[in-house]
Amino acid sequence: MAKSKKEKQTQHKKPPLRGMMDNVMEQFNNAADRIQLHPHIRKILSITNNEILVNFPVKMDNGDVEVFTGYRVQHNAALGPYKGGLRYHPTVDLDAARALAMWMTWKCSLAGLPYGGGKGGIKIDPSKFSETELERITRRFTYALADNIGPEHDIPAPDVNTNSQTMAWIADTYMSTRPPAQRTANQHIVTGKPEGSGGLEGRDRATGYGVYLTIIFWADKNDINLKGKKFIVQGFGNVGYWASHFLEKDGAKLVGVQDAFGSIQNEKGINVENLFQYTKTNKGSIVDFPNSQTVDHDDFFALDCDICIPAALGNQITKENAPHIKAKLIAEGANGPTNVDGEKILIDRGITIIPDILCNSGGVIASYFEWLQNRSGEIWHYDEVMEKLEKKLKGNFNKVFVYAVREGVDMRTAAFCIAIERVEKAYVQRGIFP
Known part of the structure; x- marks a missing residue:
């Protein structure tokens, strides 16, 4: 029986998060098996x-x-x-x-x-x-x-x-x-503060900028020119907006957006800044944006595009919609947007996923910069912050890319293996008290 429009809207407003722990544990165990993580350390890292x-x-x-x-x-x-x-x-x-x-x-x-x-x-x-x-x-x-x-x-x-x-x-x-x-x-009890209260210049866009940078790094590795490439974004908050902002400046074209209120598309392109200003006057919603067509919620990920940026909540790409995705690249702006069943389908179809722990890490890297700035009493300026962020992310991306190619694994597995090995090394060197 087909779902009513009201049921679909309700379902979209509260995306399911029930399986997120199952997802992260399967990702962890897959990588732990590959690197032969010591069983004692696996026990420790499996729980909070x-x-x-x-x-x-x-x-x-x-x-x-x-x-x-x-x-x-x-x-x-x-x-x-x-x-x-x-x-x-x-x-x-x-x-x-x-x-x-x-x-x-x-x-x-x-x-x-x-x-x-x-x-x-x-x-x-x-x-x-x-x-x-x-x-x-x-x-x-x-x-x-x-x-x-x-x-x-x-x-x-x-x-x-x-x-x-x-x-x-x-x-x-x-x-x-x-x-x-x-x-x-x-x-420095918190990061992401306003600039006047000890915040970092550029922190507001750091996560979205990081998403954009990892897409650029991927494109460079694959000799792809982003000019004219079509992308869709789920979630037009801070991350979705800034990722779109920088991609558009590089000549890419936003053709579809989804938020908690609805979905829109325009094959000829949606002006990012115009949409952003529209949401300010429309209670934060993209719905009814001029010169756009409404898209059914369940059809959003099937829109024709080259790049898909899920930047909302977890468990959005699943085994139900993964077979219909047309994008060649998934850049995870959100945490856990692709569940393990959906990911297996995407990988089998040859679709690349830049995993969340790499793709959206610009935010926590910038948070680290802010934390250092507060601890030392320094003031870092915008250009310096963006330069440091790009350098750090490029090194991390290359590390994951090289590992994935060398070991013949997908980028998420590569990222998890590198991350877990670093924590394991800390335990091996320090030992376990008592």
């Missing part, structure tokens, strides 16, 4: 270090009190402090946070950063709350987490439905609860 759940009350604008549930999962700290975003979304739960925290461990390791993986957030639909309510929710959540995060222990960052303002509230709350002599020394 800490899982924090907090329930906290907040007074609403009308005087009512609501109780919210927040999470922070810390997967592994063998390489350094936990690092990872906080998201505000109805799908946030412990299972999703576990998977995302584990992915962050591999992402930080692959990038060569002195971080482990953490993730979390609040189970909430932020569109249902006012700005003042979101500020109180964020500050109360920070207070509840305060003993479990810290600039040398666990450093949150923006994620889905959180931004630089959210980070400013967290930083201010955390610093305000420290002893006076320690307050200014804790500015």
